[in-house]
Amino acid sequence: MPVQFTVNGKAVAVAVEARMTLADCLRQHLQLTGTHLGCEHGVCGACTVIVDGDAVRSCLMLAVQAEGASVVTVEGLSNDAGLTPLQTAFRKHHALQCGFCTPGFITTAHALLSEEPYCDADRIREVLSGNLCRCTGYISIIDAVLEAREAYQKAAAE
Amino acid sequence: MRNTFIGSPVERREDLRFLRGRGTYVDDLAPDHLLHAVILRSAVAHGLLLSVDATGALQVPGVHAVITGKDMPDGPPIIPMRLQPLPEFRPFEQPVIAHEKVRYVGEPIAVVLASSIAVGEDALERIVLDIEAQPAVTSSDAAARGGSLLFDQAGTNRSLVFEARKGDADAAFRDAPYVRRERLRVGRHYGLTMEPRGVMAEWDAASGRLIVSGAAKVPFFNRRILAKQIGLPEHTIDMVENDVGGGYGARGEFYPEDFLIPFAARLTGRPVKWIEDRRENLMAMNHARECEADIEIACTPDGTILALRGEVHTDMGAYMRTNGAVGARNVCQFMAGPYRIAHIKLDSSLWMTNKTPVGTYRGPGRFESNFFIERMIDIAAADLGIDRIAFRRRNLITQAEQPYPVATVQPTDARDEYDSGDYRTTLERCLGEFGWDEKAKVAGKLIDGRYHGIAVGCFIEGGAAGPKESARLEIDADGTISVHMGTSSVGQGVETVFAQIAADALELPIERIRHVHHGSTNTVSDGYGAYHSRSTVMGGSALLDAAGKFQHAIREASAKRLECDASAIRIEEDKVHGPGGASFPLAELAGLSAEGAFLNKRHTYSYGTHAAHITVDAKLGHVQIVDYVVVQDVGRAVNPLTLRGQVIGSLVQGLGGALLEQLQYDEQGQFLTGTLADYLLPTASDFPNLRCIVTEDYPSPINPLGVKGAGEGGIIAPGGVMANAVANALQSFGAQPRQLPLTPGYIWQLVQDAEARRQAAAE
Numbered sequence: 001m002p003v004q005f006t007v008n009g010k011a012v013a014v015a016v017e018a019r020m021t022l023a024d025c026l027r028q029h030l031q032l033t034g035t036h037l038g039c040e041h042g043v044c045g046a047c048t049v050i051v052d053g054d055a056v057r058s059c060l061m062l063a064v065q066a067e068g069a070s071v072v073t074v075e076g077l078s079n080d081a082g083l084t085p086l087q088t089a090f091r092k093h094h095a096l097q098c099g100f101c102t103p104g105f106i107t108t109a110h111a112l113l114s115e116e117p118y119c120d121a122d123r124i125r126e127v128l129s130g131n132l133c134r135c136t137g138y139i140s141i142i143d144a145v146l147e148a149r150e151a152y153q154k155a156a157a158e
Numbered sequence: 159m160r161n162t163f164i165g166s167p168v169e170r171r172e173d174l175r176f177l178r179g180r181g182t183y184v185d186d187l188a189p190d191h192l193l194h195a196v197i198l199r200s201a202v203a204h205g206l207l208l209s210v211d212a213t214g215a216l217q218v219p220g221v222h223a224v225i226t227g228k229d230m231p232d233g234p235p236i237i238p239m240r241l242q243p244l245p246e247f248r249p250f251e252q253p254v255i256a257h258e259k260v261r262y263v264g265e266p267i268a269v270v271l272a273s274s275i276a277v278g279e280d281a282l283e284r285i286v287l288d289i290e291a292q293p294a295v296t297s298s299d300a301a302a303r304g305g306s307l308l309f310d311q312a313g314t315n316r317s318l319v320f321e322a323r324k325g326d327a328d329a330a331f332r333d334a335p336y337v338r339r340e341r342l343r344v345g346r347h348y349g350l351t352m353e354p355r356g357v358m359a360e361w362d363a364a365s366g367r368l369i370v371s372g373a374a375k376v377p378f379f380n381r382r383i384l385a386k387q388i389g390l391p392e393h394t395i396d397m398v399e400n401d402v403g404g405g406y407g408a409r410g411e412f413y414p415e416d417f418l419i420p421f422a423a424r425l426t427g428r429p430v431k432w433i434e435d436r437r438e439n440l441m442a443m444n445h446a447r448e449c450e451a452d453i454e455i456a457c458t459p460d461g462t463i464l465a466l467r468g469e470v471h472t473d474m475g476a477y478m479r480t481n482g483a484v485g486a487r488n489v490c491q492f493m494a495g496p497y498r499i500a501h502i503k504l505d506s507s508l509w510m511t512n513k514t515p516v517g518t519y520r521g522p523g524r525f526e527s528n529f530f531i532e533r534m535i536d537i538a539a540a541d542l543g544i545d546r547i548a549f550r551r552r553n554l555i556t557q558a559e560q561p562y563p564v565a566t567v568q569p570t571d572a573r574d575e576y577d578s579g580d581y582r583t584t585l586e587r588c589l590g591e592f593g594w595d596e597k598a599k600v601a602g603k604l605i606d607g608r609y610h611g612i613a614v615g616c617f618i619e620g621g622a623a624g625p626k627e628s629a630r631l632e633i634d635a636d637g638t639i640s641v642h643m644g645t646s647s648v649g650q651g652v653e654t655v656f657a658q659i660a661a662d663a664l665e666l667p668i669e670r671i672r673h674v675h676h677g678s679t680n681t682v683s684d685g686y687g688a689y690h691s692r693s694t695v696m697g698g699s700a701l702l703d704a705a706g707k708f709q710h711a712i713r714e715a716s717a718k719r720l721e722c723d724a725s726a727i728r729i730e731e732d733k734v735h736g737p738g739g740a741s742f743p744l745a746e747l748a749g750l751s752a753e754g755a756f757l758n759k760r761h762t763y764s765y766g767t768h769a770a771h772i773t774v775d776a777k778l779g780h781v782q783i784v785d786y787v788v789v790q791d792v793g794r795a796v797n798p799l800t801l802r803g804q805v806i807g808s809l810v811q812g813l814g815g816a817l818l819e820q821l822q823y824d825e826q827g828q829f830l831t832g833t834l835a836d837y838l839l840p841t842a843s844d845f846p847n848l849r850c851i852v853t854e855d856y857p858s859p860i861n862p863l864g865v866k867g868a869g870e871g872g873i874i875a876p877g878g879v880m881a882n883a884v885a886n887a888l889q890s891f892g893a894q895p896r897q898l899p900l901t902p903g904y905i906w907q908l909v910q911d912a913e914a915r916r917q918a919a920a921e
Contacts, residue, residue: 017276019276020276027185027186028188032179033179033182033183033185033186034178034179034180034181035179036183036352036353036403038352038353038354038436039436039833039834040435040436041436041833041834041835043833043834043835044352044436044834046352073179074178074179075178075179078177078178078179078180079178083174083177083178087173087177087178090173090177091169091170091173091174091177092169094169094170094799094800094802094803096173096176096177097404097649097650097651097800097803098176098351098352098353098401098403098404098405098648098649098650099172099173099175099176099177099181099401099403099649100181100183100351100352100353100401100403100404100649101352101403102176102177103179106177121846124842125842125843125846126843128841128842128843129841129842129843129844130841131842132352132834132839132841133352133842134350134351134352134404134406134807134811134839135352135404135649135803135807136803136806136807136810137806137807137808137809137810137811137840137845137848138810138840138841138842138845138846139806139846139848140802140803140806141842142842142846
């Protein structure tokens with residue numbers, strides 16, 4: 001089936017099987033391998049992407065459901081020049097080790113901070129509790145997201 | 159230039175790719191003409207495999223081939239053990255694919271090669287199996303009864319008994335004024351990695367080369383196994399380590415798929431990739447931990463531990479896998495932990511059952527044995543009316559007693575001794591940081607509907623497995639330095655740590671250390687990998703040796719060129735300087751390389767203390783952590799930032815094992831926990847109040863860096879600490895936790911049982 005949507009600001013048109021997930025479509029057809037598959041049943045959150053502003057598990061969404069949508073992946077939240085404030089905070093606080101769950105945390109945290117730049121630690125823990133990390137023990141991830149709030153607050157004020 | 163990168167919280171170089179989605183994990187590889195492998199796994203726990211009919215599967219469009227044991231002319235190869243490869247274990251080793259018999263739910267029976275995973279999975283359903291079911295053995299007790307044998311020819315379900323001995327425990331018990339006996343159990347956990355396993359193999363028939371991507375942990379050893387199994391010389395196989403999404407002991411051991419996928423690539427001449435899905439991962443990657451201890455402790459009335467005696471029974475699952483014996487060995491070798499116990503007699507039996515086979519999981523045998531000894535200590539202290547802290551202080555090993563010998567284990571004649579440290583120092587520091595005396599005031603009290611409890615536990619962590627590690631330094635074309643390591647990355651940050659060590663040793667800016675290669679078999683002549691908290695100790699020490707040789711080689715080559723004495727050569731930034739202002743760019747020596755090694759058969763022992771303050775809802779069985787403090791002495795911390803990550807990360811894994819994680823089977827050996835909704839992992843909201851303090855009081859005397867392996871300490875103590883904290887909180891009920899995990903249901907049952915006892919006593 002043909003499907004058209006935008007990924008990281010770029011219009012794409014692909015032909016997919018009806019049963020193909022958005023995650024597989026991003027990884028296999030669009031070579032956006034930053035989106036990772038950790039469980040394929042919607043628990044671990046590693047595959048989280050942003051669809052029309054909302055954090056969405058791309059393993060639970062079919063590619064054809066993305067018709068007309070705007071999809072942002074971890075690649076779209078990154079640039080060649082360096083790290084964004086959110087990524088910088090993750091690095092500073094050692095909020096990642098093996099890096100496999102990291103794209104899902106970046107996309108989820110970005111969606112949260114874009115919506116709620118003044119959220120507190122409990123709210124961050126609540127939202128990120130839908131993403132599993134096996135390396136860090138989460139403390140450093142929460143610290144990193146707390147620190148990154150300032151950049152989103154500034155952006156919201158502008 | 160004198161550097162101090164060692165000891166500094168250098169931000170990780172790996173992060174620049176991981177944070178931007180630019181890592182390359184094995185599933186990110188997609189060469190042309192790729193075939194996808196999917197694996198048919200047994201749905202029967204125990205049975206005779208009478209026939210496999212793949213005719214229907216082969217008719218599915220897009221299916222290229224189906225591989226079964228019949229495709230292997232000499233029968234499926236057997237996977238040998240990597241650690242403790244005793245002849246006793248040979249009858250219990252695993253074939254790469256089931257033939258004649260299936261022994262656990264999840265055992266590979268057939269491999270479908272197809273144009274996509276989806277097509278392959280469609281075809282799986284069309285393979286017809288004839289399995290004659292046999293009674294499933296689903297516990298150590300059932301295995302011991304022997305009504306059903308997994309391996310008829312072995313004549314028993316017990317593959318071995320490890321015997322740990324020290325002093326004369328029987329004599330000590332005969333004369334002991336106080337003895338307490340308990341049965342304690344640890345559930346089945348596993349080292350779940352966020353990235354499931356994966357293998358991609360490419361066979362180039364023209365050159366006779368086999369390239370295997372997705373290697374991890376011990377690529378050199380696995381290459382030796384594969385070369386033998388597949389009939390190729392070792393040097394024609396490259397094991398390539400990509401980014402690895404977590405290891406924890408489980409990933410990177412040689413599994414059936416590590417043969418099946420290269421075999422498929424060679425058979426078809428096409429690249430073949432297999433990526434495990436989560437359900438497979440839960441039932442195919444090594445399980446760990448499940449064991450039961452029936453142990454006795456003997457003490458004097460003042461709380462001096464005299465002796466430890468008893469039996470441990472480990473549920474090994476269906477086969478002896480590569481490192482499967484380590485946990486059962488460690489559980490008896492190290493049960494005394496940081497405590498001075500002169501007389502030990504522990505037998506550890508390894509029972510084969512119809513479950514997923516067992517391997518190591520971070521802190522193998524140590525998590526379990528720490529729970530056992532710490533529970534025994536709190537129970538004994540309460541019996542004797544001695545303060546728990548005073549009891550521990552009395553028995554902790556001091557620096558004056560180092561090196562302190564542990565029990566000897568037969569039949570492997572395993573002897574070991576701790577290297578350095580005063581184990582009371584971390585106890586005192588932890589109590590101070592935790593505020594023990596203040597928190598003790600609420601212990602056992604019911605406040606706002608929850609009972610408060612506190613507990614403390616001490617541990618030792620072994621590291622630095624030998625016998626050897628290799629490192630190589632090379633000047634690249636642009637004049638920067640590349641580091642090539644025989645150790646592997648499982649995501650712990652070794653690229654940064656090795657860059658720090660290299661920069662300090664070479665006295666160069668860390669930016670000059672451009673690339674740190676690791677894990678792949680084509681990078682150094684020999685390598686031993688990442689396990690037993692060995693990478694920094696063994697790899698780092700090898701790197702120091704390589705750096706000395708590398709500097710020497712540069713000086714010699716430069717002296718020849720500048721026609722001066724080698725001692726007059728200085729290496730600065732990107733240039734080599736000689737006398738009288740002569741200099742040339744380092745890039746002109748591109749290709750110059752030196753390899754170093756570190757040989758060592760002794761182990762490092764970091765150590766520490768955990769303390770927890772929890773509350774328990776007696777009606778719901780829910781445990782909440784109010785405060786948790788870890789103090790761990792690591793000898794020397796190369797990178798405090800990543801070290802803290804190891805401690806907190808492993809701590810939360812340990813809390814998962816203490817409170818949440820449990821792989822379960824029913825009586826037929828059906829696997830009941832096949833999703834992440836069934837196997838519960840800690841989440842970001844579960845344990846927000848954790849603190850860790852790293853000390854460097856006692857550097858290791860057995861390596862030039864003074865470092866101790868410290869990747870596992872956090873996971874070792876939480877089981878004992880949480881169980882003792884629950885006992886402390888529920889002391890008014892007289893509740894005594896005797897098993898892990900401390901699920902809400904189990905705690906609720908403890909309270910119900912206590913209430914029933916109270917009522918019975920009142921009547």
